[in-house]
Amino acid sequence: MSDTRTLAGVHPVDLGDGVHAFFTAGTGGVSPAPWSPSDGGGLNLGLNVSDDAARVAVNRSLVAERLGAPVAFATQVHGDVVLELGPAERVAWAAHRPPASAGEGDALVTAERGLGLGVLVADCVPVLLADPEARVVAVAHAGRKGVLTGVVHRALDALVARGADPARVRAAVGPAVCGRCYEVPGAMRDEVAAVVPETRATTSEGTPGLDLPAGVVAQLAVRGVAATRVERCTLEDASLFSHRRASGVGTTTGRQAGIIALI
Structure with a gap:
């Protein structure tokens, strides 16, 4: 189900009745280069x-307006900690000066209506x-x-603990670097592929690569989630932020997001 509000570059996804979900792009905000992938605001x-x-706060408010609810974000550390958010967090993130972070973790889960997760x-x-049906949503940074x-x-475990059935769970895997572009050392590819074989890839240059989106889809499929x-x-x-692209030219870049909320 998608919202009627507009925001440049948003990619809505249908995750069922009573759920708003979308992926943002790099444009439509107020940040200048290098936090903008084009001449417009990033x-x-x-x-x-x-x-x-202050600019990030404006950008986050634009996303919250598009969603129709405040959006909570975590401090992501490439781990597997899941943070549960509820009524207190909805109040905190709806405040005039919301928190900078919901805490340190790489997944968020909530059954709270009107609280977005990013x-x-x-x-x-x-x-x-x-x-x-169970009225519970989650996000994960993989x-x-x-x-x-x-x-x-771990995110799926948190959903199930709150009444979700994997057979009913709907998932969206958003924009990410693809296997044609994500070059890694051969030993690193072998390490990841030993755990999730579907990640094994070869780049367009014929070098070892990783297809992380394919790996995530496979991990979901193992749990019965399409x-x-x-x-x-x-x-x-070019309309999306890429750390690897920015690093290649010696600069920084911004962050886009996956956003979801119960309505």
């Missing part, structure tokens, strides 16, 4: 990339999860380390 949602905090990325995989540690499994995959590569798509 919608950088990350606070740890040297952008001005997952920040700039090449890693944003994952949105919902059981519309980079290479997160895929290895099973952060998506996922919609947004086939957009952050490195190839």
